[in-house]
Amino acid sequence: MKPRYLRWLLASLLAPGCSTHPELPEGVLLIPEQEPKPGYEYALPGPLRTAEPFKTAGPFKSYFDAVQYACPVLMSLPDATMTPRTSISRRGNHLDVRTWDDSTEYCAWIYQTPQGQFELSWIGTNERQDTTKGRRKCDMPRRVIDARYAKDPSLPPDKDITYVLAVHSHPTANTLTDHDIGYILALGHKLKGSFHSVGQFKLGIIAFFSNGTSGSPRCDGFFQYDIPLDETDESTTRKIQKWTVDTAGHWEMKEVATVHHKYRENSMPYIQIIEFP
């Protein structure tokens, strides 16, 4: 029998040519609607700087350097920023009408290499967004495969990298949702008993936002929530941080919400977010 991890399906094997997003640059991959075949798993390749036009970025000395790089990259992808109202802009001779249905979320991993450097993975985006309920999503693959550290086919290809931050874009400046936090909690549980928790110091989720419109994409900040990997204490209260950056590049942080989570056997944790007034 072949080892299971040899059958992981790289998202990069999907053909972007047949997509509804012909304008996506190399390094941005579509996450298909259908579940992978049994025994397969979608994964993002890394690092992003193996793809044009991202060649010069990374590795980064700190995770914050990687975050500062990732934010404007994700926010400048097509339709990453959207106001809930319809916007009309002029592109040459033609009027471009964008509605909420066009808004798109993008997601990626910031991970640490065995050398202690930080890298941004390639970026994923759902093949289709939900236009019936208007919910935005990015079904982030849970694994990164960095070919430099996936040399031994008898071992899991991501055993030598450490997952640090799941990052994604929000089309408006909204805080993290219970779905976002549920994702990272479930993943933390999964990582706990695996190779990946060796040397793990934190695991968190970030949602980037822009106060601009679809015509002027930029990074204005992000919401961040960190969990320690040994999180088991139900009484623990944790805070969502909001980081903002001004035009001079100065970052500021304030706490905007508390989060409570309760674990139940065999189910997603119950999450309660209480925003500060």
Ligand SMILES: [Zn+2]
């Ligand atoms: Zn989100």
